Amino acid sequence: MASTTAEQQMVHVNATDARKFVEHVLVGNGVPRENAVIVSRCLVEADLRGVDTHGINRIPSYMARIREGVLDPKASPTLRQVTPVVAQVDGRNGFGFLAAHMGMAAAIRMAQESGIGMVSVKHSNHFGMSAWIVQQAVDAGMMSLVFTNSSPALPVWGGKSKLMGVSPIACGAPAGKGRPFIVDMAPSVAARGKIYKALRRGEKIPTDWALDKDGKQTDDAAKALEGVMLPMGGPKGSALAIMMDVFSGVLSGSAFAGHVTNPYDASKPADVGHFLVAIKPDLFMPTDEFKDRMDYLYSRVTGSERMAGVDRVYFPGETELLRKEERLERGIPLVHAEVEALNKEAQRVGAARIATASPSVKSRL
Ligand SMILES: NC(=O)c1ccc[n+]([C@@H]2O[C@H](COP(=O)([O-])OP(=O)(O)OC[C@H]3O[C@@H](n4cnc5c(N)ncnc54)[C@H](O)[C@@H]3O)[C@@H](O)[C@H]2O)c1
Known part of the structure; x- marks a missing residue:
């Protein structure tokens, strides 16, 4: 992951400036400030972790959905408790970030009280990078499962045309002194x-x-x-994509079986479903013992004998955390066309342009 000429031609945006910019654009589009704060934090977190595909560059497509009236900027999700360990969130066609944030907060609360919490989310939208929800659980000392469905992009194994989404499968566990375990991967x-x-x-x-x-x-x-x-791994990736649809789409009452709308298609609501679980890690042993075992696993994985040409073995989620440390220091890189697309959104609502600077430090990754 060496620094490239292309990267040197990029401008950099400080994370705090990026959050403020996104917040202003969202508020300018009718999103209540407290909701704008959550959405901007999630988007910038993706950029910080190097998941630029699901960060602030998504703003133009999300705002197009608001303008076309297929995503409700004012909607806040609602929660219904089903059993002491199960809840359902209705995203009410607002931002997926809000529904998932509320859902994971409820799952964590239930897990703190009863050991486990499970939340099904319906009538939601794209929630970007799954890892921010896993991190929400890790920050509360919880293990988690984070599933979502998404619009058709992938044929099922043996099929020819798009049917399933490239819906990410994500999960995580906190550690002691080592880095947490965070898997977040699309089945493509x-x-x-x-x-x-x-x-x-x-x-x-x-x-x-x-x-x-x-x-x-x-x-x-x-x-x-x-x-x-x-699909990754042929039929296996296809099976994982179907699994995301069973848990997130079929179970929740949201769209499924190829009927979720693409986030770049502003012609109709997306009706995405999510499935979230939080698990308290001290159910079967004291917390310290669990953390020691996670640290041992981390040291065994990262201490593996390396194959030829590999400098370092990473734990899942570790490269993203290293990237975040770096980007907190030197900023988030954007190409000029991306900056212009963002500033066009700011201009539409009378918000200030995004603050940018040239990189002062070279990438270490
Ligand atoms: N919301 C949606 O509908 C949607 C759809 C598709 C993808 N996404 C998001 O797109 C993002 C990218 O997905 P992806 O499948 O391209 O991820 P990826 O291939 O970059 O990474 C997949 C996983 O592999 C791990 N990994 C990568 N390199 C590693 C290394 N060298 N050593 C050890 N572990 C390593 C990562 O930590 C991660 O957990 C994800 O954040 C996902 O949530 C979202």
């Missing part, structure tokens, strides 16, 4: 957001990510978006 070879990012930045994509509309391999992002994503 690459997340579709990486193709949108390549399109925005005029970059080629690897030929094993997607097929064009004629079923041929392509390195062209625009052609890939007209075609289908490829």
